[in-house]
Amino acid sequence: MSDKTPDATFHTTKLQDILHLWHKAVPPHNLTVLLLCETHNPTPLRHGQFDGPSGFPVAKETSRALDEDSNISLRNDAPDEIYRTDAVSATALPFDSSILTRAPHLIRRVQSSRLPPQVVRPATDAVYYRAQVKGHTLMCWMQNPALAGDQAISPWNRFEQLAEWGWTGPQGSNPIRINYSEERDPAMRRLVGSRPRTGMVGQVEHKTTPAHAPVTLDGKTYQYPATMAEYQNIFYPKDGVILAYYNFGPDYFINGLLRHWNSSTMLKPELSRLSDIWWLLWTKICSLSETDPRDLRYIIQKSVINESTQTVLARVLQHWWPAEPEISQGRAPKWPGKLVTRDMAGFDALLGTENIWGVPYLLVQRCAVLGRREVKGIRVYNPDPRTTYYEVNMVVEIGDVEVRVTDV
Template identity: 45%
Template sequence: MRTSNSFFHGLLPLMLLLLSIVAATIFFTASSAEIIVVHGAHPRSHQSDSIISANGSQILDTRAPGNTIVAPASEEVCAKAWNKGYTLMCWMQNPQMAGAQAFSPFTRFQQLADWGWTAQGGQPIHIGGNWGTYADPGLMALLGHPMYGQSTGHQAVIYHTQPRGPVVVDGRQITYPATMASYDNVFIADKGVIIAAGNWGPAWRLAVGHLPGWNHNTDRLPDLRQLSDIWWLLWEQVCAQQRVRPSELRYIVSKDTINDETNAIFARILQMYWPNEEGIARGIAPKWPGKRITKEMDGFPTLVGTPSVWGAAYMLIQRAGTMGRKEIKSITVWNENQDVQRFYQPNIMIEVGDV
């Protein structure tokens, strides 16, 4: 093949431009917290978000490159998830079946501030532009190319920095201390997409001992703490700003999911349908387009009942009065970090549609 100096002189600026784009993408989409980020969705129950684990190390075996293993969940764990997921599927079909859990008392954006949620440093909540971009092929399929298709997103990072109280409840004086919990999500209203980037709930921080001095007799977690409520209040606010109907929600994506229980259950369901594929045999989801499980498949309710999916179901159930009856149609899982052996952080795409 014939080459010339002029060829390389013409190619070099292009190569430098591409390297700059890659570097900018990494800078804006990655952070030190992203490696240990938790993506969980929490039911409106006493369990709250306390079941979300801090990292995925318990299910990893990194003996050698290419040998990362996610141990599949036990039959008992999967049976419990199936029961929960099947119940949620019924409730999505008919929210009235959920009784008191079909409704949420949190319907106004101002309630976030009322319960101590702020932007960083205690400033009022600000929903800004999404300056990060996603080079992952699955997210590009939803959002478009990073260079020109992802600029309409809005990022909201909120922190629980303000205490509430003391107040008297049932004759007892209680306080709602600041927990420094944080929720980081991106909302692309015109494309109907929510991306869960990093969510650490108040109950999780209490469960792992991040709240020293907590008095279980007088201290309480904020009532407004469920991810399903956080998602809704921010989604509705962004939709109002962008003049998009909230009912146009199409996908919720849990990015870089490391919840132990979720990943173990997904490993078992993937092995149930595709047992002979090399990566799946080790509990690892394949790269995009990944594996798609639809609601007609036997393993689907089990996935709906995982900690990283059930919050989406609760939001659809509780907001049916505004969005109309909607349900989870399919769940797609893929692993964009095929060459990374120290951790396993799959992406989970939850497809939303009308009942």
């Protein structure tokens, strides 16, 4: 294989090989990594083919190795930016098209295999205050959606609008399919059972040439190219549950990953917010299953690694339970974790974090259908405290707005 080859493809069955791909490919920008299941027939691992750690598609052997292989090491000169791996605050990863870019949890989990348990520092006053102000505003809006003004109404109400703005299922397929996977997470087991048969996967990608025509603004023409964004969620209409599984929006890719992106001639799709994607898929799936969309009770954010969200959460947890071992290190404890309710200090800050605020936005903008709804509580827990790699699951409980003494 020549070092001058612009698009290098590596077939490997050894996890250690993956760790050194950064140092073997020149240039590294179009690197494709194919993970194999100890087979003699090299086959790309398709998205969703296996349930790996954090919901990413990793082969069973590789999934085990990520947690158990004590020989994994990483060269000291590995780029620091690979730690930035979530959909909201991430900086650019060094590879444009590899599975390491498409599944960034894989990198961080590999890196953490020989690190001491992760310590999460509580949010600074500036970060905490910013989340608190946003959360308090959203609490007021949920109580009275009219206070949100123009933001109280979303223009996206038809399922067909997804396709109009270039959102399709995988490789142009139907974005809705039956979910056959087993639920191992304790929160999901409690809400929908271990082997649900009522779940539907709603997966939309913005990876093909969009149907939306160019637009001219102030005499300048803008294109709407594919952004490589992907939203994958699992919907349980009969149980009133949305599981936020894998969500990387256009901004995540535009801000660094798409090297060809030119903001002077290109625009992201106007339909791009997760709250709108949730609603269009939720209402369509409810219609197919003959259930009422007003029965929405829980939205679960799975495997949150957003740095800002984690630091705000650490500060809230340490305020209420400072003596508990895991919390003293800034980490949520294992299931059942901790429940932060509306009347507790720090609830507004959690509501204003980047992984949660989409829920109140949805409730405010869809109050014409849902009625006046609000977030009642947020339960947080570490799904796998045995690993040094820290993720947190956040269960957002939804209920009707109650009239309080302070409201009258």
